[in-house]
Amino acid sequence: MNKKAKSPTLSPRISPKSVSQSRKDISDWNLARQAAQRAKNPRFYHLQDLFDTVSDDALLTSQINNRQQRTVAAPFEMVDTDGKVDERATNDLVALGLVPDTIQSILDSELFGYNVIEFADEGGEKKLYVLPRRNIDPVNGLFYPDAYGNYSIAYREIREYKRWILDFCSGGLGLINKTVPHVLFKKFAQSCWSELCEIYGIPPRYVKTNTQDPRMLEQAENMLREMGAAAAFVIDTTEEFQFAQGVSTNGDVYANLIRLCNQENSLLISGAIMGQDTANGNYSKEQAAIQLLDRLVDADKRLVETYMNVTVIPAFTAIGWLPATQCRFRFSATEDTDRLWQITKELLPYKEVDNKWIEEKFGVPVEDKEFGNTSLSAENRFFV
Numbered sequence: 001m002n003k004k005a006k007s008p009t010l011s012p013r014i015s016p017k018s019v020s021q022s023r024k025d026i027s028d029w030n031l032a033r034q035a036a037q038r039a040k041n042p043r044f045y046h047l048q049d050l051f052d053t054v055s056d057d058a059l060l061t062s063q064i065n066n067r068q069q070r071t072v073a074a075p076f077e078m079v080d081t082d083g084k085v086d087e088r089a090t091n092d093l094v095a096l097g098l099v100p101d102t103i104q105s106i107l108d109s110e111l112f113g114y115n116v117i118e119f120a121d122e123g124g125e126k127k128l129y130v131l132p133r134r135n136i137d138p139v140n141g142l143f144y145p146d147a148y149g150n151y152s153i154a155y156r157e158i159r160e161y162k163r164w165i166l167d168f169c170s171g172g173l174g175l176i177n178k179t180v181p182h183v184l185f186k187k188f189a190q191s192c193w194s195e196l197c198e199i200y201g202i203p204p205r206y207v208k209t210n211t212q213d214p215r216m217l218e219q220a221e222n223m224l225r226e227m228g229a230a231a232a233f234v235i236d237t238t239e240e241f242q243f244a245q246g247v248s249t250n251g252d253v254y255a256n257l258i259r260l261c262n263q264e265n266s267l268l269i270s271g272a273i274m275g276q277d278t279a280n281g282n283y284s285k286e287q288a289a290i291q292l293l294d295r296l297v298d299a300d301k302r303l304v305e306t307y308m309n310v311t312v313i314p315a316f317t318a319i320g321w322l323p324a325t326q327c328r329f330r331f332s333a334t335e336d337t338d339r340l341w342q343i344t345k346e347l348l349p350y351k352e353v354d355n356k357w358i359e360e361k362f363g364v365p366v367e368d369k370e371f372g373n374t375s376l377s378a379e380n381r382f383f384v
Contacts, residue, residue: 045134113174
């Protein structure tokens with residue numbers, strides 16, 4: 001194995017820049033897309049800054065995590081050409097400690113359009129750096145140390161590429177791009193709703209008084225300022241105190257817009273509206289939604305397996321972090337334990353089922369039951 005230290009090539013060149021936190025709208029999104037889709041010299045920093053802002057949405061974050069973590073946390077293994085698990089190769093890959101971050105970067109490339117990562121060996125510690133997407137032009141393979149500058153490095157032409165530097169590209173602007181208008185409209189609706197609550201949440205109160213009399217005007221101002229939950233005051237016969245009529249709406253128009261935006265983003269990320277429509281939800285609907293999400297997760301796993309076998313594992317081998325092998329990466333098959341339990345119960349009246357196997361599969365310690373010197377049958381000793 002190669003023990004030689006290797007510092008990152010591109011990461012130290014990045015010039016940190018402040019990111020504008022001004023309010024974004026649809027016109028900003030259109031301008032950012034135009035800059036990213038220019039035929040000549042496309043720039044992606046405006047679009048990626050907008051993506052980072054959109055990603056702060058609570059529901060969108062929840063949906064993304066719900067989908068991605070099922071792949072990041074899934075068990076994996078290395079198998080030989082015969083499909084048998086190679087424990088040594090699997091342990092070598094696990095020992096690197098970079099697989100979860102690598103998988104996360106692959107999945108993020110589908111969301112944000114692309115990702116460029118860089119490996120480094122700093123004093124024997126293996127690290128993974130994700131280059132800021134705002135500094136990357138994935139179309140031409142350019143890295144801009146200054147996201148706003150003109151100087152760039154063709155990272156696909158340097159010798160570290162496909163060894164220490166890898167890129168993952170979806171071939172488009174990414175799934176997050178389709179969520180942008182819904183998140184922006186949702187922010188707008190929340191802002192308007194909060195303003196409605198601020199202005200009309202408590203009906204305005206007013207006093208009719210003689211504004212030409214300084215004493216009466218001061219008395220009215222103090223009365224309104226000090227008015228609390230149990231206010232009591234005395235007014236002149238020429239004065240009048242009233243509450244203004246509040247608006248008739250309670251914000252339904254904003255609630256409906258927010259609900260629509262949430263549902264659209266749920267459909268984009270999870271393929272269905274899961275666990276949100278509590279008024280009209282039911283068990284069968286949730287089961288169908290979970291099945292749709294499972295299909296998307298399976299597709300994510302196939303994508304990760306392809307990148308790992310075609311790009312990542314060869315890179316680990318080329319830089320000496322893994323020994324040369326014919327093994328390939330795959331996710332471990334997941335078992336439907338509920339269905340397996342049903343099959344097991346149906347087999348017990350006719351076949352012997354090993355106690356150790358039951359313990360391993362279902363995590364339930366079991367042992368044979370005996371009454372006196374008579375050993376019970378397989379069916380009875382399991383269900384007694």
